Amino acid sequence: MKRLIEKGLMFGNLVPVTSPVLVDRYNRALRHLTGRETTLTDFHIDIAGQSPEIADELGDPLYLNPHGVNRQFILLTTEQKTAPLLEATFSTSRGILRQFIDGNEAQLFALTARDAVAGELVNSVFRLDSAARLFDIGTIRVEADTTGGAVATAARLDALIDRFRTEDDAWWDDLLIAQMIELAEETGDITRNPLKLNEMSFEQDNFWTAHFGGLYVFRGVPHPAAITMGDKASLGPLPIAYCFERGERSRIARFLMLNDLVEPIVEARGIDSAAILRQKMDFIVAEIASVMGEELEGATRRDLRLLGRRFATLLPADWQGLADLVRWAEEGGDWPRIDSEHPAYFYTLRARDVPDADLVNMLLAELSPLDIRQLFICHKEAFYRAYAAWPETKQAYVADFLHREYMVDKSGARAALFGHEQGMDNRTPPAGNSPWVRSGGPSQTPRDDLVELVGPWGAVTRERNR
Secondary structure, three states, X not given: OHHHHHOOOOOOOOEEEOOHHHHHHHHHHHHHHHOOOOOOOOEEEOOOOOOHHHHHHHOOOXXXXXXXXXXXXXXXXXXXXXXXXXXXXXXXXXXXXXXXHHHOHHHHHHHHOOOOEEEEEEOOOOOOOOHHHHHHOOEEEEEEEEOOOHHHHHHHHHHHHHXXXXXXXXXXXXXXXXXXXXXXXHHOXXXXXXXXXXXXXXXXXXXXXXXXXXXXXXXXXXXXXXXXXXXXXXXXXXXXXXXXXXXXXXXXXXXXXXXXXXXXXXXXXXXXXXXXXXXXXXXXXXXXXXXXXXXXXXXXXXXHHHHHHHOHHHOOHHHHHHHHHHHHHHXXXXXXXXXXXXXXXXXXXXXXXXXXXXXXXXXXXXHOOOOHHHHHHHOHHHHHHHHHHOOHHHHHHHHXXXXXXXXXXXHHHHHHHHOOOOOOOOOOOOOOOOHHHHHOOHHHOOHHHHHHHOOOOOHHXXXXXX
16 A cells, blocks of 8 residues: 555545644544544545554544444544545545534634534444444534634524523623633633534435445435345345345346436536546456556556557456447447446446436445546545555556556546536436337448437346346
């Protein structure tokens, strides 16, 4: 992992904590939440205040996330909002923390000027002793205060001020006035500078969790289902109508189609679909070349094309299917039949412009794991797990590629791969009995309209429309 860290691909964009004052505040918050503290004098923290150095010191990667369920957090600065979330066990946690900081930025800026803010993402489940317990998690509430209790103190002062303003004899209540003065010494003038954090809660309908081998839960869609990356039999009974495992490709494809969650890359507007598919082909060549012991560090696209020719007989069906699709898109070749059982199928899809697009792309990344760029962008946990098992030659190539071609313009790369143009329609492809399918060729149908008519689903589309 050292190569990833050196290139900023792991533990990147963390917030450094080097000031003795901030270290002391962090320790007060850490004791407040966990009863523990660090002896380190400098370290880095993520959006939740978790530090990889402190996790190593304590021997506990989940020291701010007990049982991987109730995420605790420590805020020393609002600058943490742009940092990643380490050791994520739920896909929604970072987004919730980011929205909390954005929604209270002015108040948090004032509070963290004097103290650390400590809090928790609270739900009704404290330990996941069965997969079914995941479905008890419905609403996540954010609870937070400074370690000195400034927000709670301000709330008490606000209640006393309200009494002072509304009760007839409050002017002569010396005890009330004395209490107000005592609290105001701690909080300052809250009538001008309110110390109040907005109460926030979030519905958790659709999410990924690292628990139970990796599980995607889609409850907020017309046709709910759970998708596991492990063995669904080991999950036991679940309170949801359908559960699919990774190998049930057609059932997963049908679920994605029925809920209108995906679109073919070649149908997406405003992107160079052929270039994206060619890049996926290069990643597959890199996998084969690394297995064959080829040196890949610094390999260019031309180098990979040469390696592809050398190992042409070893290139898998994933590569062949993408090559057929590129040939159709660029050269007018025959329309490839890539149905859901084809190894290339999930490589040809991306999320539609839907609220859970990030979650859908995360799922697609796990279903097309040789696309190392999408895996890194959409599913860091799966990427790091896969990276650790790769040959060193592939590790070197992947780290160099991501550093050279992704890190220089992360937002641009994401927009090129997953962005959606305004006004893009979300029509699902019509039934598979279009004139193009019946005729068996493009002679009667303009090629530009074929994807709109059919899409690269083949048998899956026909199954859906029965």
